[in-house]
Amino acid sequence: xxxxxxxxxxxxxxxxxxxxxxxxxxxxxxxxxxxxxxxxxxxxxxxxxxxxxxxxxxxxxxxxxxxxxxxxxxxxxxxxxxxxxxxxxxxxxxxxxxxxxxxxxxxxxxxxxxxxxxxxxxxxxxxxxxxxxxxxxxxxxxxxxxxxxxxxxxxxxxxxxxxxxxxxxxxxxxxxxxxxxxxxxxxxxxxxxxxxxxxxxxxxxxxxxxxxxxxxxxxxxxxxxxxxxxxxxxxxxxxxxxxxxxxxxxxxxxxxxxxxxxxxxxxxxxxxxxxxxxxxxxxxxxxxxxxxxxxxxxxxxxxxxxxxxxxxxxxxxxxxxxxxxxxxxxxxxxxxxxxxxxxxxxxxxxxxxxxxxxxxxxxxxxxxxxxxxxxxxxxxxxxxxxxxxxxxxxxxxxxxxxxxxxxxxxxxxxxxxxxxxxxxxxxxxxxxxxxxxxxxxxxxxxxxxxxxxxxxx
Amino acid sequence: xxxxxxxxxxxxxxxxxxxxxxxxxxxxxxxxxxxxxxxxxxxxxxxxxxxxxxxxxxxxxxxxxxxxxxxxxxxxxxxxxxxxxxxxxxxxxxxxxxxxxxxxxxxxxxxxxxxxxxxxxxxxxxxxxxxxxxxxxxxxxxxxxxxxxxxxxxxxxxxxxxxxxxxxxxxxxxxxxxxxxxxxxxxxxxxxxxxxxxxxxxxxxxxxxxxxxxxxxxxxxxxxxxxxxxxxxxxxxxxxxxxxxxxxxxxxxxxxxxxxxxxxxxxxxxxxxxxxxxxxxxxxxxxxxxxxxxxxxxxxxxxxxxxxxxxxxxxxxxxxxxxxxxxxxxxxxxxxxxxxxxxxxxxxxxxxxxxxxxxxxxxxxxxxxxxxxxxxxxxxxxxxxxxxxxxxxxxxxxxxxxxxxxxxxxxxxxxxxxxxxxxxxxxxxxxxxxxxxxxxxxxxxxxxxxxxxxxxxxxxxxxxxxxxxxxxxxxxxxxxxxxxxxx
Numbered sequence: 001x002x003x004x005x006x007x008x009x010x011x012x013x014x015x016x017x018x019x020x021x022x023x024x025x026x027x028x029x030x031x032x033x034x035x036x037x038x039x040x041x042x043x044x045x046x047x048x049x050x051x052x053x054x055x056x057x058x059x060x061x062x063x064x065x066x067x068x069x070x071x072x073x074x075x076x077x078x079x080x081x082x083x084x085x086x087x088x089x090x091x092x093x094x095x096x097x098x099x100x101x102x103x104x105x106x107x108x109x110x111x112x113x114x115x116x117x118x119x120x121x122x123x124x125x126x127x128x129x130x131x132x133x134x135x136x137x138x139x140x141x142x143x144x145x146x147x148x149x150x151x152x153x154x155x156x157x158x159x160x161x162x163x164x165x166x167x168x169x170x171x172x173x174x175x176x177x178x179x180x181x182x183x184x185x186x187x188x189x190x191x192x193x194x195x196x197x198x199x200x201x202x203x204x205x206x207x208x209x210x211x212x213x214x215x216x217x218x219x220x221x222x223x224x225x226x227x228x229x230x231x232x233x234x235x236x237x238x239x240x241x242x243x244x245x246x247x248x249x250x251x252x253x254x255x256x257x258x259x260x261x262x263x264x265x266x267x268x269x270x271x272x273x274x275x276x277x278x279x280x281x282x283x284x285x286x287x288x289x290x291x292x293x294x295x296x297x298x299x300x301x302x303x304x305x306x307x308x309x310x311x312x313x314x315x316x317x318x319x320x321x322x323x324x325x326x327x328x329x330x331x332x333x334x335x336x337x338x339x340x341x342x343x344x345x346x347x348x349x350x351x352x353x354x355x356x357x358x359x360x361x362x363x364x365x366x367x368x369x370x371x372x373x374x375x376x377x378x379x380x381x382x383x384x385x386x387x388x389x390x391x392x393x394x395x396x397x398x399x400x401x402x403x404x405x406x407x408x409x410x411x412x413x414x415x416x417x418x419x420x421x422x423x424x425x426x427x428x429x430x431x432x433x434x435x436x437x438x439x440x441x442x443x444x445x446x447x448x449x450x451x452x453x454x455x456x457x
Numbered sequence: 458x459x460x461x462x463x464x465x466x467x468x469x470x471x472x473x474x475x476x477x478x479x480x481x482x483x484x485x486x487x488x489x490x491x492x493x494x495x496x497x498x499x500x501x502x503x504x505x506x507x508x509x510x511x512x513x514x515x516x517x518x519x520x521x522x523x524x525x526x527x528x529x530x531x532x533x534x535x536x537x538x539x540x541x542x543x544x545x546x547x548x549x550x551x552x553x554x555x556x557x558x559x560x561x562x563x564x565x566x567x568x569x570x571x572x573x574x575x576x577x578x579x580x581x582x583x584x585x586x587x588x589x590x591x592x593x594x595x596x597x598x599x600x601x602x603x604x605x606x607x608x609x610x611x612x613x614x615x616x617x618x619x620x621x622x623x624x625x626x627x628x629x630x631x632x633x634x635x636x637x638x639x640x641x642x643x644x645x646x647x648x649x650x651x652x653x654x655x656x657x658x659x660x661x662x663x664x665x666x667x668x669x670x671x672x673x674x675x676x677x678x679x680x681x682x683x684x685x686x687x688x689x690x691x692x693x694x695x696x697x698x699x700x701x702x703x704x705x706x707x708x709x710x711x712x713x714x715x716x717x718x719x720x721x722x723x724x725x726x727x728x729x730x731x732x733x734x735x736x737x738x739x740x741x742x743x744x745x746x747x748x749x750x751x752x753x754x755x756x757x758x759x760x761x762x763x764x765x766x767x768x769x770x771x772x773x774x775x776x777x778x779x780x781x782x783x784x785x786x787x788x789x790x791x792x793x794x795x796x797x798x799x800x801x802x803x804x805x806x807x808x809x810x811x812x813x814x815x816x817x818x819x820x821x822x823x824x825x826x827x828x829x830x831x832x833x834x835x836x837x838x839x840x841x842x843x844x845x846x847x848x849x850x851x852x853x854x855x856x857x858x859x860x861x862x863x864x865x866x867x868x869x870x871x872x873x874x875x876x877x878x879x880x881x882x883x884x885x886x887x888x889x890x891x892x893x894x895x896x897x898x899x900x901x902x903x904x905x906x907x908x909x910x911x912x913x914x915x916x917x918x919x920x921x922x923x924x925x926x927x928x929x930x931x932x933x934x935x936x937x938x939x940x941x942x943x944x
Contacts, residue, residue, distance in 0.1 A: 002796050003535050003727075004808050005889045014815040014890060023807045026814050027707055029676050029833050034708045038799065041577025045798025048539045055792060058563025059548035065560055069553045072779050079478045081508050083545070089522025090515035093536050096733035098528070098869075101921040102861045105514035106732035112465050115939040119498040125937050129734070131589040134779035142633075165779050172751075172775040176600065176635035220491050248485060250493050266779065273545075276564055277554030277780025278589065279735035291935070297733060302931035305916070308461075310923035314931040320592070321872070325628035325638045330592040332626050333723075337731025340511075347465050347507045351496040353479040362485035385488055406557045414555050433480040 070430025071414040082271040100312040107311035110299035113343040121263040122253025123285035127296035129334040133266025134166040136282030138173035144208035146293040153205040159193040161215035164419040191217040191382035195225035208236040218389025227256025236261040247358040271345030281338035295329030360433035361388035368431040371444040394425040404450040475504035529869035529881025532724030544788035554780035565762035569755040571791040580711020581741030585750040587782035594719025594738025595630040601749040614663040647675040662692035670835030684714035701725045703836035706803030726790035737786040748772040808886035809836035837883035851907040853878040859917035863899035
């Protein structure tokens, strides 16, 4: 019996102690007509060895192609200690630290994580993580409505340079509470939001504006100008930021005059593998004045009966298990294991290492753009500074090019046709510190071959 | 075990670093106006310091791998190591979520089969794996119920009925979906009060959220009647899968006529709790709600797997995560289910119920009061310590804290809210009889201590890295982030 330790003798003794004849008797309160006696559709058990063989063969069939996609999930080097430590049983198999005295490890890691996120974003306080970047943005929208008591409109401006899937998720999650997410166009030249385009909202009740930095195209937004407009017009600022970029780029807490109100995003780049999209780790930080409107677990530093420093979950009066229908969110778990990985990652990289990662991302992406945009039929779609992604314009539909590249073992980027039909044959590419000069050259050669072959065909 | 571990920031020295992890320096061309002016306050420590620090912190945790962890409603059972090692195969870890499906057929085959197995164990017509936690699964369920009524033009249905024993996430979810909450009482025997249900049902009823067995640790015996009443009133039934472990392979939400369910894969299917996540809250639906399932879902055309998205399911409530949900957690659940197989699934329900009933019987023999003594335990049960609180001034929290000294994680305390001084105890199927016996002896010993030396029990724990913490100070003198000196 996999993972069940009972001997026949155990079962007999236990049933005797309960005073029943069989295990089935323990289910006698369940109406007979509801009970089932088999599970068709579930295969028979396999041994660990058999499952390992099956699953390993499937993994091997998927292979390890060379990846040039970002679009919200980024391939970075993951230092060996990160998962060796995070999968220690004491971390991996613990739960939410309800018993603080028996969970000081998890609680101190939460506190360290919160400190790192607050430091990176230059905000006062961080929570102990949310599910992922998309849901963190949705929660930030809901939070801005709670935090901005004078605003009655629940209108939030969302530039279309914000990750399109995150926008969809934010819509699904906030719809029930009547939020209005209004989309704003971007500049066709440099792929960023035009601060002047905000003038049409002057004098209107706008609850908040979302600013993504770098934006979905990898381009750098004029965050200071956008922040100043929002401040001047009484709207809160929700910053959606790539956390690696914060080693180089101005942090949300220092944008414009006075900074953003809420910073959120996806911390997957901090030691969390791509893993087909999850589990990842959303982050959220805010100003002290808004902390009681922030969703999610928060660890706080306090003292014990002897005056010794210790950590505990705090501000729980915001949460569902206390406030039930009046909670800030229904969120119950955070992403504890991934938050732990992120904390270990940041400890290993430190300020210097993270800055090196960020700089290498910028440099490799610039090299990638020059390698690809020099090919016939390929050009960079936008001018202006960028971080570690770029939009390329091809002279033909992107999908078939990507399929041909995949056949050569290269994942060539993300096709923007569905989300941005106005951009024509647009391809979003990414290079992090993990892509070498040789990787980039290999992509250039392969793309040249594919385009030449298709042109000839 | 009285360790003191400094903060990682307190170990930091300017100029130190885990330099094997630093990529070579590169020039980044970023104009000055976009640049950060001061480096962030991250620690500067060596790799060994990092390894030692987080190893030591891990040692300050109780966990399933080190302790019996009978936290009620959380299903803290063994997380098989095979699930972790196979989900962490390098090809799975390295796969980008937006990579073409031609490069992910192996992964998608696992996800497709997982969907099929989850349908089979729940008796539902369709499954989506995307919700990232139980609470998001609940959100999905209520959002689908709302979409169903809307599609029928039934716009007045804006109330969700929730029993008073429900998890806090239930009413919080209903609120998030813009619903009003109608709370109904439980009877003294733990079942839903049908008269209260009748009174709550109306043309405004969108649905009801039920956990069965409920958080009181008993199976709702009149579930068929409840389902009929709610359906007759035009509402739908939502099954909170928090306690699915209790009935796995014995009875299914489908036969109980639920329209939407979520499963906590981190409970029933043994994926790790990770210090509070990641969870995974896959949802299942009956025929009425099939069109509204969240996307993406794995579909199969012949022998080829592909993502079903908004184009395939135009009435879908949409997306809940940036990609497909917690894929790595789903892989762990898949491996677990393949190792258990159909017979293993049935044993989960059987042996978790056996362990709970045995533990309840033994604790009653030891003089403790079960909250529902006339009922069978499901996979969990409640002990109430209101007598001890009244007679000895030693309450449920004191017992819980003293249990930590005996090397056991405490059960869930003070939940459900309607049983005073309660311990909600869930042993799970993976514990031995000896472990359960040891737990009974510990609680009996604490009872004796409470009778002879109450102040000692009230001062517990005594052997952990810290003693009881000042929660009031934590909230009043808020310190939630370390700040460098002078900042």
